[in-house]
Amino acid sequence: MTEKKRIRYALKLAIILMVGSVLVIGAGTPVVAKTVILKMGWTTSDGATDPYAITARQFAMALEKEAPGQFKVELFPNRALGDEKEMLEGLSFGTLHMAVITNAPIASIEPAFQINDLPFLYSDEKKAHAILDGKAGQELMKKLEAKNIIGFGFAEGGFRQMINNVRPVNTPEDVEGIKWRVMQNPVYIGMFRSLGGNAVPMAWGEVFTAVQQGTIDGLEIPIAVIQNNGYFEVTKYLSLTNHTYSALGVLMSQKTWGKLTPEQQTAVRKAARTAIEKERAMNMENVKKLVEKLSQEGMQVNRIKDTAPFQQKVKSVYEKFRPSIGDDIYELVMGQM
Secondary structure, eight states: OOOOHHHHHHHHHHHHHHHHHHHHHHHOOOOOOOOOOEEEEOOOOOOOHHHHHHHHHHHHHHHHHHHHTEEEEEOOOOOOOOOOHHHHHHHHHSSEEEEEEEHHHHHHGGGGGGGGGTTTSSSSSHHHHHHTTTHHHHHHHHHEEEEEEEEEEEEEEEEEEESSSSSOOOSSSGGGTTTTEESSSHHHHHHHHHTOOOOEEEOOHHHHHHHHHHHHSEEEEHHHHHHHHTGGGGGOOEEEEEEEEEEEEEEEEEEEEEEEOOOHHHHHHHHHHHHHHHHHHHHHHHHHHHHHHHHHHEEEEOOOOOOOHHHHHHHHHHHHHHHHOHHHHHHHHHHHH
8 A cells, every 4th residue: 555545544534533433422412402491370379288389289290200301390379470360361472381270260261161160060079070071171171272371171279168257158148248359250249249248359469468457358269278378367257168169270371382392292281180180189188177277277167058048049140151151161061960
C-alpha cells in the first residue's frame, strides 16, 4: 500500500469511527421527554377528608403510576386559581389545565347539568353512581366539548345538608323565612324558594364571613366540606336532609388535552377513573365518621324522617327546568329512577 493510499485509508477509517461514535452516542443517549406540567385547582380546603382535595391527590398519584415521570401535577386548593366560575372560564379559554368543579357551576355553562341539581333526585350514592357512570353521565361530558372542556367523570362531594343558626330542619316549614346561601345556580334558588326559604346566591369565597357576621343564617353543603372548612365554628344546627347529591366534575382544558400524545391521553383517562373510584369509597367512609365528629364539635344534628313532604314541595322545580335540561338527558335519567 502506497503512502498516499495509507493516508486515504486512515482518513476514511477516522471518518467511519467518528460517524460510528456519533451513532453510538445518539443511540445510547435517550431523548429526554419534556415533563408535562398540569396545574389543577379547586375552591375548598386541602384537608385530609375534603372530597375535592382527595380527588386531586388521588389523580396525581394515579397518573404517576400510569405514566411514571411524564407528568407533574401541581395542586392549587382554596381558590388559589379563582372561584369555580373563573376556573371554568380558564378551562374553556385554555389558560387553566385542570380543575375539580362542583356540578352547579358547570350547569351555568351547560344547562343539561342541571339534571344533577334537581332536589331529592338520587335516593342514595349507588343510584347516583349508576346514572353518572352510565350513558347519561357520558352524554353530559360530551356536551362540554363544545365549551372546549374535556370531562373525565364525576367524583363525589356527597349529599348536601342544611346548616343554619335559626332552628333544626325537620319539615319543609322549618326552611321558611331563613336566609340560605345558595350557589349561583337557578335550580338551587328555585328549590329553596319552593320550600319557602330566602335564597341568597353568593360566591363561595364570601360565605364563611357572611355566616359569621349574620348576613345569612345558613347554607347547604356536604358533610366533609362542613368539617374541612370549619363551618361547625359558625353554625349551630346540622340537618341531614340529603336534598341534593353533589357531583364533582374532573375536568381538563381541551387545549391542554390536545397537546398530549395518544398514550398520555390514555394515561390521564385511566388516572381520572382510578381517582374517582378511590375518592368515592374514601368519602363514603369519611362521612360516617364526620357526622359524629361534628356532633362532638358542638353542632346539633338531626336527620329528617320523611322526605315525601319536601319532594311534594319541589315538584315545580322539575317542571320549570326540564326545558333547559333538554328532553334527551331528562328522559334518559328519569327512565332509570
